[in-house]
Amino acid sequence: MKGISDFCVWGALLFTLLVTLTFADNALSSSDGVEAVVHPGTETHTLSRNLLRSIFSMRLRTWQNGLPIIVFVLPDDAPLHSRFAKQKLNIFPYQLRSAWDRMVYSGTGQAPFVVQTEEEMRSRIASTPGAIGYLDDSKIDDSVQIVHISE
Amino acid sequence: MFLSGTGLAEEQPGLKNQDLFKINGFVSQGYIKTNRNNFFGHSNNSGSFDFREIGLTASLRPTPRLQLSGQLLHRRAGEGSSGGVHIDFGFMDYNFINTPSAEIGIRLGRTKNPFGFYNDTRDVPFTRPSILLPQSIYFDRTRNLALASDGGQLYGESRADWGNITVQFGVGYPQVGDRSTELSLLGQIPHSGNLKSRASYLGRILYEQPSGRLRLAVSGSQVNTGYDSGEGDILNSSGSVKFYPVILSAQYNAERWSITSEYALRHFRMSNFGDPKFEQHLTGESFYLQGTYRFSPSWEAVLRYDLLFADRKDRSGKKFAAKTGYQYPAHNQYARDFTVGLRWNITPAIMLSTEYHRINGTAWLSSLDNPDIAHTEKNWNLFAVQASYRF
Numbered sequence: 131m132k133g134i135s136d137f138c139v140w141g142a143l144l145f146t147l148l149v150t151l152t153f154a155d156n157a158l159s160s161s162d163g164v165e166a167v168v169h170p171g172t173e174t175h176t177l178s179r180n181l182l183r184s185i186f187s188m189r190l191r192t193w194q195n196g197l198p199i200i201v202f203v204l205p206d207d208a209p210l211h212s213r214f215a216k217q218k219l220n221i222f223p224y225q226l227r228s229a230w231d232r233m234v235y236s237g238t239g240q241a242p243f244v245v246q247t248e249e250e251m252r253s254r255i256a257s258t259p260g261a262i263g264y265l266d267d268s269k270i271d272d273s274v275q276i277v278h279i280s281e
Numbered sequence: 282m283f284l285s286g287t288g289l290a291e292e293q294p295g296l297k298n299q300d301l302f303k304i305n306g307f308v309s310q311g312y313i314k315t316n317r318n319n320f321f322g323h324s325n326n327s328g329s330f331d332f333r334e335i336g337l338t339a340s341l342r343p344t345p346r347l348q349l350s351g352q353l354l355h356r357r358a359g360e361g362s363s364g365g366v367h368i369d370f371g372f373m374d375y376n377f378i379n380t381p382s383a384e385i386g387i388r389l390g391r392t393k394n395p396f397g398f399y400n401d402t403r404d405v406p407f408t409r410p411s412i413l414l415p416q417s418i419y420f421d422r423t424r425n426l427a428l429a430s431d432g433g434q435l436y437g438e439s440r441a442d443w444g445n446i447t448v449q450f451g452v453g454y455p456q457v458g459d460r461s462t463e464l465s466l467l468g469q470i471p472h473s474g475n476l477k478s479r480a481s482y483l484g485r486i487l488y489e490q491p492s493g494r495l496r497l498a499v500s501g502s503q504v505n506t507g508y509d510s511g512e513g514d515i516l517n518s519s520g521s522v523k524f525y526p527v528i529l530s531a532q533y534n535a536e537r538w539s540i541t542s543e544y545a546l547r548h549f550r551m552s553n554f555g556d557p558k559f560e561q562h563l564t565g566e567s568f569y570l571q572g573t574y575r576f577s578p579s580w581e582a583v584l585r586y587d588l589l590f591a592d593r594k595d596r597s598g599k600k601f602a603a604k605t606g607y608q609y610p611a612h613n614q615y616a617r618d619f620t621v622g623l624r625w626n627i628t629p630a631i632m633l634s635t636e637y638h639r640i641n642g643t644a645w646l647s648s649l650d651n652p653d654i655a656h657t658e659k660n661w662n663l664f665a666v667q668a669s670y671r672f
Binding site for chain 1: 371
C-alpha cells in the first residue's frame with residue numbers, strides 16, 4: 131500500500147502547486163482588435179464561437195454550400211495568432227497545436243496552412259475560395275470579408 | 282502513390298494541386314543515462330544514444346469526404362526497436378457525414394489504436410508531455426501490441442454547446458511479431474513457436490469541453506493473440522493470450538498549466554497452452570498524475586508520479602518472488618517513477634527537452650535490454666535529453 135500513500139503525498143503537493151498557479155493564470159489579454167476573415171465569395175457573415183472553433187481546430191471540413199474550408203493561420207509564436215485564439219476562439223494556442231498534431235500524426239486530419247505575414251494571410255484569403263483566417267483590424271480591407279461571432 | 286492529383290485543381294478553384302497533399306515529418310535524437318539497469322540500450326555506465334525517432338507523414342484529401350494518410354517510421358530504442366523503416370499507419374478515411382453538429386466516418390487499413398490520451402501519436406516527440414511517456418500505461422516493452430491494428434474503424438463525433446463527444450470503435454489485427462512483445466507476454470517460458478495475431482476489438486469515447494479545458498476519455502480493448510507451436514515446443518498450439526486493458530483518462534488545461542491523469546486496469550489471461558502451470562490470469566494496475574507548467578510559450582516544466590503494479594493482488598511482488606523460489610526479485614512486479622522534466626521550444630519547429638526519473642522497482646524494464654532480468658536493481662535513476670525537429 132506504500133504506493134497509494136506516496137501517491138497521496140505527491141498528489142497533495144501537485145494540487146497545492148497548481149492551485150497557487152491558477153491565481154497567477156489570469157494573464158493580461160490584449161484588447162487590440164482582431165477579426166476572423168473569409169474569402170468574399172463565402173456567403174458567411176456570422177458564425178457561432180463553437181463553429182469557428184470547429185473550423186480552426188480542423189474538425190469541420192466544408193461550408194454549408196459544400197465548398198471545402200481552407201484554414202490559414204500565422205505561426206504558433208505570432209502574437210496575433212495567440213490573440214485570435216484567446217479572444218475569438220476562447221482557447222489557448224498550445225491547445226490548437228495539440229489538436230492539429232494529434233490529427234496530423236495519427237492520420238485522422240490535416241493541419242491548417244501556415245502563412246508568415248498578415249499581408250500574405252490577406253492575399254491568400256482574398257484569392258482562395260472557401261478560405262478563412264484572421265487579421266488585425268488595421269490590416270482588413272475590401273479584399274476580404276469580416277465574420278462576426280454570434281453568441 | 283499519393284501524387285496522382287491531376288484534375289483536382291479544376292474541381293476546387295483557387296486550390297493548387299499541392300495544397301491537397303501535405304507532408305509533415307520529424308527527427309529526434311535522444312541520450313539516456315541510468316545509474317543502474319538499462320533502458321533503451323546500454324544506458325548504464327556511459328549512457329546510450331540508442332534512441333532515435335524519424336517519421337514521415339503524408340496525407341491527401343482529394344475531396345472533403347476522403348482522406349488518404351500514411352506514416353513511415355524509423356525508430357531505434359535499445360534492443361526492443363532496432364531500426365528499419367516501418368509503416369506506422371496507412372489508411373483510407375471516408376467521411377459519410379460532416380455537418381456543424383456531427384461527423385460519421387470509417388477508416389480502413391492500418392490505423393493507430395485509440396488508447397488513452399497519447400497512444401495515437403506516441404512516437405512523435407512534440408506530442409508527448411515528456412521524453413518518455415508514463416511507462417505504467419504506455420509500455421515501451423509491448424509497444425507494438427498497443428501501437429496500431431490492421432482492419433477497420435468506425436468513428437463519430439457529436440458537437441454541441443456543452444461539448445464534443447468523439448467515439449471510435451475498431452476491429453483489427455494487432456502486431457505481435459516482435460521479440461519484445463513475445464518476451465513480455467510469454468515471460469520466461471522457453472518456447473520455439475510464435476504468437477499470432479487474432480481479430481481484436483478496441484474503442485475509445487472522448488468528451489471535450491468546447492474550450493478544450495476539460496477532456497475525459499474511456500478506452501477499452503480486447504487484444505487477442507494465438508500461438509503457433511514450434512518444433513518440440515512445450516507450448517501447445519491451442520494456446521491463447523488475451524489482454525483486456527481499460528483506461529480512464531482526465532485532463533484539465535488552463536493557460537499556464539495542465540493536469541493530466543490516467544488510470545488503467547489491465548487484465549491478462551493465458552490459457553490452453555497444454556499444461557496447467559502455464560495457465561495464468563492476473564490484473565495489472567497503472568496510474569499516473571502529471572502536471573505541466575508553461576512559464577512562457579517556449580519554456581515548460583513537467584512533474585509526474587507514475588505507478589505500476591504487474592498484479593494488483595500482489596502489489597509488493599512478494600507472492601511472485603516466493604512462487605519463483607526467489608529466483609526473481611519482488612521489485613520486478615512494481616515500479617514507482619517520479620519524473621521532473623523541462624522542455625524548451627526553441628522555435629515552433631525545434632525542441633530540446635530533458636528529464637530526470639527516480640525509480641523504485643523494475644516492472645516496466647525490458648528483458649531485451651536487461652537479459653539478466655532476475656538481477657536488476659530495485660532503486661535506480663534515469664536521466665534523458667532529446668533534441669527534436671519537425672517540418
